[in-house]
Amino acid sequence: MRADIDGLPVRELTGLEYASIVEGVSVDGEQSPIMHACGHDVHISALLGATRLLAEHRERWSGTFLALFQPAEERAGGARKMVDDGLDVRIPAPDVAFSQHVMATPAGNVHACLGPSFSTADSIKVTVFGRGGHGSMPHTTVDPAVLASMIVLRLQTVVSRETRPGEFAVVTVGKMTVGSKVNIISDRAELQLNVRTSTSTPGPAC
Structure with a gap:
Protein backbone atom coordinates (compact mmCIF):
# COMPACT_ATOMS: atom_id res chain seq x y z
CA MET A 1 0.00 0.00 0.00
CA ARG A 2 1.35 3.39 -0.97
CA ALA A 3 0.45 6.84 0.35
CA ASP A 4 1.88 10.21 -0.64
CA ILE A 5 2.97 12.36 2.30
CA ASP A 6 3.58 15.84 0.91
CA GLY A 7 3.60 18.88 3.15
CA LEU A 8 2.21 21.79 1.14
CA PRO A 9 2.89 25.53 1.56
CA VAL A 10 -0.53 26.17 3.07
CA ARG A 11 -1.43 27.65 6.46
CA GLU A 12 -3.89 25.48 8.37
CA LEU A 13 -6.80 27.52 9.73
CA THR A 14 -8.91 24.77 11.30
CA GLY A 15 -8.04 25.85 14.84
CA LEU A 16 -7.87 22.21 15.93
CA GLU A 17 -5.42 21.24 18.67
CA TYR A 18 -3.43 19.14 16.22
CA ALA A 19 -3.40 21.78 13.46
CA SER A 20 -0.02 22.29 11.85
CA ILE A 21 1.90 25.35 13.04
CA VAL A 22 5.14 24.38 11.30
CA GLU A 23 6.96 26.70 8.93
CA GLY A 24 9.91 25.96 6.69
CA VAL A 25 11.73 26.87 3.51
CA SER A 26 10.17 25.52 0.32
CA VAL A 27 12.12 24.02 -2.56
CA ASP A 28 11.79 27.44 -4.22
CA GLY A 29 13.65 29.01 -1.29
CA GLU A 30 10.61 30.79 0.15
CA GLN A 31 9.65 30.80 3.83
CA SER A 32 6.16 29.37 4.11
CA PRO A 33 3.76 27.51 6.42
CA ILE A 34 3.50 23.75 5.96
CA MET A 35 0.54 21.41 6.32
CA HIS A 36 -0.51 18.05 4.91
CA ALA A 37 -3.31 19.46 2.78
CA CYS A 38 -4.86 18.29 -0.51
CA GLY A 39 -5.76 14.88 0.92
CA HIS A 40 -2.24 13.96 2.01
CA ASP A 41 -3.35 14.08 5.65
CA VAL A 42 -5.98 11.42 4.90
CA HIS A 43 -3.56 9.34 2.85
CA ILE A 44 -1.02 9.25 5.67
CA SER A 45 -3.63 8.48 8.33
CA ALA A 46 -5.28 5.77 6.25
CA LEU A 47 -2.03 3.92 5.57
CA LEU A 48 -0.80 4.25 9.15
CA GLY A 49 -4.17 2.96 10.38
CA ALA A 50 -4.21 0.05 7.93
CA THR A 51 -0.64 -0.88 8.85
CA ARG A 52 -1.46 -0.84 12.56
CA LEU A 53 -4.58 -2.99 12.13
CA LEU A 54 -2.76 -5.53 10.00
CA ALA A 55 0.15 -5.71 12.44
CA GLU A 56 -2.20 -6.20 15.39
CA HIS A 57 -4.15 -9.00 13.66
CA ARG A 58 -1.48 -11.07 11.94
CA GLU A 59 -3.42 -14.25 12.77
CA ARG A 60 -6.23 -13.19 10.42
CA TRP A 61 -4.23 -12.88 7.21
CA SER A 62 -1.15 -14.28 5.49
CA GLY A 63 1.24 -13.02 2.88
CA THR A 64 3.50 -10.01 2.45
CA PHE A 65 2.41 -6.49 3.28
CA LEU A 66 4.46 -3.47 2.27
CA ALA A 67 3.72 0.10 3.35
CA LEU A 68 5.26 2.76 1.10
CA PHE A 69 5.20 6.42 2.13
CA GLN A 70 6.09 8.44 -0.95
CA PRO A 71 7.50 11.96 -0.62
CA ALA A 72 7.31 14.74 -3.22
CA GLU A 73 4.27 13.44 -5.08
CA GLU A 74 3.05 16.97 -5.80
CA ARG A 75 6.28 17.83 -7.64
CA ALA A 76 6.35 14.45 -9.40
CA GLY A 77 9.89 13.73 -8.21
CA GLY A 78 9.40 11.46 -5.20
CA ALA A 79 8.53 8.30 -7.12
CA ARG A 80 11.53 8.77 -9.42
CA LYS A 81 13.86 9.07 -6.43
CA MET A 82 12.37 5.94 -4.84
CA VAL A 83 12.97 3.97 -8.03
CA ASP A 84 16.49 5.40 -8.33
CA ASP A 85 17.08 4.25 -4.75
CA GLY A 86 16.29 0.67 -5.74
CA LEU A 87 12.58 0.38 -4.96
CA ASP A 88 11.99 -1.93 -7.93
CA VAL A 89 14.47 -4.49 -6.57
CA ARG A 90 13.56 -4.09 -2.89
CA ILE A 91 9.94 -5.13 -3.22
CA PRO A 92 8.32 -8.02 -5.10
CA ALA A 93 6.31 -7.28 -8.22
CA PRO A 94 2.59 -7.16 -7.35
CA ASP A 95 0.16 -9.54 -9.05
CA VAL A 96 -2.70 -7.05 -8.96
CA ALA A 97 -2.77 -3.27 -8.47
CA PHE A 98 -5.73 -1.28 -7.18
CA SER A 99 -6.01 2.46 -6.59
CA GLN A 100 -8.33 4.64 -4.60
CA HIS A 101 -8.62 8.29 -3.72
CA VAL A 102 -10.23 10.59 -1.18
CA MET A 103 -13.75 11.56 -2.25
CA ALA A 104 -16.19 14.10 -0.87
CA THR A 105 -18.54 11.51 0.65
CA PRO A 106 -19.67 10.91 4.24
CA ALA A 107 -17.24 9.06 6.51
CA GLY A 108 -17.66 5.29 6.42
CA ASN A 109 -18.86 5.19 2.81
CA VAL A 110 -17.13 3.85 -0.28
CA HIS A 111 -17.88 5.74 -3.49
CA ALA A 112 -17.71 4.05 -6.90
CA CYS A 113 -18.92 4.90 -10.39
CA LEU A 114 -18.88 3.51 -13.92
CA GLY A 115 -16.22 4.71 -16.33
CA PRO A 116 -13.12 6.82 -15.68
CA SER A 117 -12.94 8.34 -12.21
CA PHE A 118 -9.63 10.18 -12.17
CA SER A 119 -7.51 12.19 -14.54
Missing part, protein backbone atom coordinates in the same frame (compact mmCIF):
# COMPACT_ATOMS: atom_id res chain seq x y z
CA THR A 120 -3.90 12.58 -15.44
CA ALA A 121 -2.15 15.75 -14.30
CA ASP A 122 0.58 17.68 -16.07
CA SER A 123 2.54 20.67 -14.84
CA ILE A 124 3.66 23.27 -17.38
CA LYS A 125 5.96 26.24 -16.87
CA VAL A 126 5.66 29.11 -19.34
CA THR A 127 8.18 31.95 -19.49
CA VAL A 128 7.00 35.16 -21.16
CA PHE A 129 9.78 37.47 -22.36
CA GLY A 130 9.27 41.20 -22.67
CA ARG A 131 11.47 44.28 -22.57
CA GLY A 132 11.96 45.81 -19.15
CA GLY A 133 12.27 49.42 -18.13
CA HIS A 134 11.17 52.07 -15.66
CA GLY A 135 7.54 52.21 -14.63
CA SER A 136 7.37 55.91 -15.52
CA MET A 137 8.13 55.14 -19.19
CA PRO A 138 5.99 52.14 -20.13
CA HIS A 139 5.95 53.14 -23.80
CA THR A 140 9.62 52.15 -24.06
CA THR A 141 8.96 48.65 -22.74
CA VAL A 142 7.15 45.46 -23.64
CA ASP A 143 5.42 44.67 -20.37
CA PRO A 144 5.45 40.91 -19.67
CA ALA A 145 2.88 41.38 -16.90
CA VAL A 146 0.32 42.48 -19.49
CA LEU A 147 1.31 39.69 -21.87
CA ALA A 148 1.07 37.08 -19.11
CA SER A 149 -2.31 38.42 -18.01
CA MET A 150 -3.65 38.15 -21.55
CA ILE A 151 -2.41 34.56 -21.71
CA VAL A 152 -4.20 33.75 -18.43
CA LEU A 153 -7.44 35.19 -19.78
CA ARG A 154 -7.05 33.34 -23.08
CA LEU A 155 -6.43 30.05 -21.29
CA GLN A 156 -9.89 30.32 -19.74
CA THR A 157 -11.41 29.51 -23.13
CA VAL A 158 -9.43 26.31 -23.70
CA VAL A 159 -12.04 24.26 -21.86
CA SER A 160 -15.12 26.29 -22.79
CA ARG A 161 -14.34 26.76 -26.49
CA GLU A 162 -11.69 24.25 -27.58
CA THR A 163 -12.62 21.07 -25.69
CA ARG A 164 -15.38 18.95 -27.18
CA PRO A 165 -18.62 18.82 -25.18
CA GLY A 166 -18.61 15.66 -23.11
CA GLU A 167 -14.82 15.57 -22.79
CA PHE A 168 -13.04 16.46 -19.59
CA ALA A 169 -10.29 19.03 -19.10
CA VAL A 170 -9.13 21.45 -16.43
CA VAL A 171 -6.59 24.23 -16.98
CA THR A 172 -5.46 26.12 -13.89
CA VAL A 173 -2.85 28.86 -13.64
CA GLY A 174 -1.70 28.19 -10.10
CA LYS A 175 1.18 30.64 -9.97
CA MET A 176 2.19 33.78 -11.81
CA THR A 177 5.47 35.51 -11.00
CA VAL A 178 6.54 38.83 -12.49
CA GLY A 179 8.75 41.68 -11.29
CA SER A 180 10.45 42.48 -8.00
CA LYS A 181 9.84 46.21 -7.46
CA VAL A 182 6.76 48.37 -7.71
CA ASN A 183 8.17 50.96 -10.15
CA ILE A 184 10.14 48.63 -12.41
CA ILE A 185 8.71 46.84 -15.43
CA SER A 186 10.32 43.42 -15.57
CA ASP A 187 11.73 41.78 -18.69
CA ARG A 188 9.98 38.46 -18.07
CA ALA A 189 7.06 36.73 -16.36
CA GLU A 190 6.55 33.11 -15.41
CA LEU A 191 3.30 31.13 -15.39
CA GLN A 192 2.91 27.71 -13.79
CA LEU A 193 -0.04 25.69 -15.05
CA ASN A 194 -1.79 22.57 -13.85
CA VAL A 195 -3.58 20.66 -16.64
CA ARG A 196 -5.85 17.68 -16.00
CA THR A 197 -7.26 15.46 -18.74
CA SER A 198 -8.81 12.03 -19.16
CA THR A 199 -7.96 11.47 -22.83
CA SER A 200 -4.74 12.10 -24.71
CA THR A 201 -6.30 12.66 -28.14
CA PRO A 202 -9.53 14.33 -29.26
CA GLY A 203 -12.55 12.08 -29.55
CA PRO A 204 -14.27 11.31 -32.87
CA ALA A 205 -16.31 14.01 -34.49
CA CYS A 206 -20.08 13.73 -33.96
Whole structure:
Protein backbone atom coordinates (compact mmCIF):
# COMPACT_ATOMS: atom_id res chain seq x y z
CA MET A 1 0.00 0.00 0.00
CA ARG A 2 1.35 3.39 -0.97
CA ALA A 3 0.45 6.84 0.35
CA ASP A 4 1.88 10.21 -0.64
CA ILE A 5 2.97 12.36 2.30
CA ASP A 6 3.58 15.84 0.91
CA GLY A 7 3.60 18.88 3.15
CA LEU A 8 2.21 21.79 1.14
CA PRO A 9 2.89 25.53 1.56
CA VAL A 10 -0.53 26.17 3.07
CA ARG A 11 -1.43 27.65 6.46
CA GLU A 12 -3.89 25.48 8.37
CA LEU A 13 -6.80 27.52 9.73
CA THR A 14 -8.91 24.77 11.30
CA GLY A 15 -8.04 25.85 14.84
CA LEU A 16 -7.87 22.21 15.93
CA GLU A 17 -5.42 21.24 18.67
CA TYR A 18 -3.43 19.14 16.22
CA ALA A 19 -3.40 21.78 13.46
CA SER A 20 -0.02 22.29 11.85
CA ILE A 21 1.90 25.35 13.04
CA VAL A 22 5.14 24.38 11.30
CA GLU A 23 6.96 26.70 8.93
CA GLY A 24 9.91 25.96 6.69
CA VAL A 25 11.73 26.87 3.51
CA SER A 26 10.17 25.52 0.32
CA VAL A 27 12.12 24.02 -2.56
CA ASP A 28 11.79 27.44 -4.22
CA GLY A 29 13.65 29.01 -1.29
CA GLU A 30 10.61 30.79 0.15
CA GLN A 31 9.65 30.80 3.83
CA SER A 32 6.16 29.37 4.11
CA PRO A 33 3.76 27.51 6.42
CA ILE A 34 3.50 23.75 5.96
CA MET A 35 0.54 21.41 6.32
CA HIS A 36 -0.51 18.05 4.91
CA ALA A 37 -3.31 19.46 2.78
CA CYS A 38 -4.86 18.29 -0.51
CA GLY A 39 -5.76 14.88 0.92
CA HIS A 40 -2.24 13.96 2.01
CA ASP A 41 -3.35 14.08 5.65
CA VAL A 42 -5.98 11.42 4.90
CA HIS A 43 -3.56 9.34 2.85
CA ILE A 44 -1.02 9.25 5.67
CA SER A 45 -3.63 8.48 8.33
CA ALA A 46 -5.28 5.77 6.25
CA LEU A 47 -2.03 3.92 5.57
CA LEU A 48 -0.80 4.25 9.15
CA GLY A 49 -4.17 2.96 10.38
CA ALA A 50 -4.21 0.05 7.93
CA THR A 51 -0.64 -0.88 8.85
CA ARG A 52 -1.46 -0.84 12.56
CA LEU A 53 -4.58 -2.99 12.13
CA LEU A 54 -2.76 -5.53 10.00
CA ALA A 55 0.15 -5.71 12.44
CA GLU A 56 -2.20 -6.20 15.39
CA HIS A 57 -4.15 -9.00 13.66
CA ARG A 58 -1.48 -11.07 11.94
CA GLU A 59 -3.42 -14.25 12.77
CA ARG A 60 -6.23 -13.19 10.42
CA TRP A 61 -4.23 -12.88 7.21
CA SER A 62 -1.15 -14.28 5.49
CA GLY A 63 1.24 -13.02 2.88
CA THR A 64 3.50 -10.01 2.45
CA PHE A 65 2.41 -6.49 3.28
CA LEU A 66 4.46 -3.47 2.27
CA ALA A 67 3.72 0.10 3.35
CA LEU A 68 5.26 2.76 1.10
CA PHE A 69 5.20 6.42 2.13
CA GLN A 70 6.09 8.44 -0.95
CA PRO A 71 7.50 11.96 -0.62
CA ALA A 72 7.31 14.74 -3.22
CA GLU A 73 4.27 13.44 -5.08
CA GLU A 74 3.05 16.97 -5.80
CA ARG A 75 6.28 17.83 -7.64
CA ALA A 76 6.35 14.45 -9.40
CA GLY A 77 9.89 13.73 -8.21
CA GLY A 78 9.40 11.46 -5.20
CA ALA A 79 8.53 8.30 -7.12
CA ARG A 80 11.53 8.77 -9.42
CA LYS A 81 13.86 9.07 -6.43
CA MET A 82 12.37 5.94 -4.84
CA VAL A 83 12.97 3.97 -8.03
CA ASP A 84 16.49 5.40 -8.33
CA ASP A 85 17.08 4.25 -4.75
CA GLY A 86 16.29 0.67 -5.74
CA LEU A 87 12.58 0.38 -4.96
CA ASP A 88 11.99 -1.93 -7.93
CA VAL A 89 14.47 -4.49 -6.57
CA ARG A 90 13.56 -4.09 -2.89
CA ILE A 91 9.94 -5.13 -3.22
CA PRO A 92 8.32 -8.02 -5.10
CA ALA A 93 6.31 -7.28 -8.22
CA PRO A 94 2.59 -7.16 -7.35
CA ASP A 95 0.16 -9.54 -9.05
CA VAL A 96 -2.70 -7.05 -8.96
CA ALA A 97 -2.77 -3.27 -8.47
CA PHE A 98 -5.73 -1.28 -7.18
CA SER A 99 -6.01 2.46 -6.59
CA GLN A 100 -8.33 4.64 -4.60
CA HIS A 101 -8.62 8.29 -3.72
CA VAL A 102 -10.23 10.59 -1.18
CA MET A 103 -13.75 11.56 -2.25
CA ALA A 104 -16.19 14.10 -0.87
CA THR A 105 -18.54 11.51 0.65
CA PRO A 106 -19.67 10.91 4.24
CA ALA A 107 -17.24 9.06 6.51
CA GLY A 108 -17.66 5.29 6.42
CA ASN A 109 -18.86 5.19 2.81
CA VAL A 110 -17.13 3.85 -0.28
CA HIS A 111 -17.88 5.74 -3.49
CA ALA A 112 -17.71 4.05 -6.90
CA CYS A 113 -18.92 4.90 -10.39
CA LEU A 114 -18.88 3.51 -13.92
CA GLY A 115 -16.22 4.71 -16.33
CA PRO A 116 -13.12 6.82 -15.68
CA SER A 117 -12.94 8.34 -12.21
CA PHE A 118 -9.63 10.18 -12.17
CA SER A 119 -7.51 12.19 -14.54
CA THR A 120 -3.90 12.58 -15.44
CA ALA A 121 -2.15 15.75 -14.30
CA ASP A 122 0.58 17.68 -16.07
CA SER A 123 2.54 20.67 -14.84
CA ILE A 124 3.66 23.27 -17.38
CA LYS A 125 5.96 26.24 -16.87
CA VAL A 126 5.66 29.11 -19.34
CA THR A 127 8.18 31.95 -19.49
CA VAL A 128 7.00 35.16 -21.16
CA PHE A 129 9.78 37.47 -22.36
CA GLY A 130 9.27 41.20 -22.67
CA ARG A 131 11.47 44.28 -22.57
CA GLY A 132 11.96 45.81 -19.15
CA GLY A 133 12.27 49.42 -18.13
CA HIS A 134 11.17 52.07 -15.66
CA GLY A 135 7.54 52.21 -14.63
CA SER A 136 7.37 55.91 -15.52
CA MET A 137 8.13 55.14 -19.19
CA PRO A 138 5.99 52.14 -20.13
CA HIS A 139 5.95 53.14 -23.80
CA THR A 140 9.62 52.15 -24.06
CA THR A 141 8.96 48.65 -22.74
CA VAL A 142 7.15 45.46 -23.64
CA ASP A 143 5.42 44.67 -20.37
CA PRO A 144 5.45 40.91 -19.67
CA ALA A 145 2.88 41.38 -16.90
CA VAL A 146 0.32 42.48 -19.49
CA LEU A 147 1.31 39.69 -21.87
CA ALA A 148 1.07 37.08 -19.11
CA SER A 149 -2.31 38.42 -18.01
CA MET A 150 -3.65 38.15 -21.55
CA ILE A 151 -2.41 34.56 -21.71
CA VAL A 152 -4.20 33.75 -18.43
CA LEU A 153 -7.44 35.19 -19.78
CA ARG A 154 -7.05 33.34 -23.08
CA LEU A 155 -6.43 30.05 -21.29
CA GLN A 156 -9.89 30.32 -19.74
CA THR A 157 -11.41 29.51 -23.13
CA VAL A 158 -9.43 26.31 -23.70
CA VAL A 159 -12.04 24.26 -21.86
CA SER A 160 -15.12 26.29 -22.79
CA ARG A 161 -14.34 26.76 -26.49
CA GLU A 162 -11.69 24.25 -27.58
CA THR A 163 -12.62 21.07 -25.69
CA ARG A 164 -15.38 18.95 -27.18
CA PRO A 165 -18.62 18.82 -25.18
CA GLY A 166 -18.61 15.66 -23.11
CA GLU A 167 -14.82 15.57 -22.79
CA PHE A 168 -13.04 16.46 -19.59
CA ALA A 169 -10.29 19.03 -19.10
CA VAL A 170 -9.13 21.45 -16.43
CA VAL A 171 -6.59 24.23 -16.98
CA THR A 172 -5.46 26.12 -13.89
CA VAL A 173 -2.85 28.86 -13.64
CA GLY A 174 -1.70 28.19 -10.10
CA LYS A 175 1.18 30.64 -9.97
CA MET A 176 2.19 33.78 -11.81
CA THR A 177 5.47 35.51 -11.00
CA VAL A 178 6.54 38.83 -12.49
CA GLY A 179 8.75 41.68 -11.29
CA SER A 180 10.45 42.48 -8.00
CA LYS A 181 9.84 46.21 -7.46
CA VAL A 182 6.76 48.37 -7.71
CA ASN A 183 8.17 50.96 -10.15
CA ILE A 184 10.14 48.63 -12.41
CA ILE A 185 8.71 46.84 -15.43
CA SER A 186 10.32 43.42 -15.57
CA ASP A 187 11.73 41.78 -18.69
CA ARG A 188 9.98 38.46 -18.07
CA ALA A 189 7.06 36.73 -16.36
CA GLU A 190 6.55 33.11 -15.41
CA LEU A 191 3.30 31.13 -15.39
CA GLN A 192 2.91 27.71 -13.79
CA LEU A 193 -0.04 25.69 -15.05
CA ASN A 194 -1.79 22.57 -13.85
CA VAL A 195 -3.58 20.66 -16.64
CA ARG A 196 -5.85 17.68 -16.00
CA THR A 197 -7.26 15.46 -18.74
CA SER A 198 -8.81 12.03 -19.16
CA THR A 199 -7.96 11.47 -22.83
CA SER A 200 -4.74 12.10 -24.71
CA THR A 201 -6.30 12.66 -28.14
CA PRO A 202 -9.53 14.33 -29.26
CA GLY A 203 -12.55 12.08 -29.55
CA PRO A 204 -14.27 11.31 -32.87
CA ALA A 205 -16.31 14.01 -34.49
CA CYS A 206 -20.08 13.73 -33.96
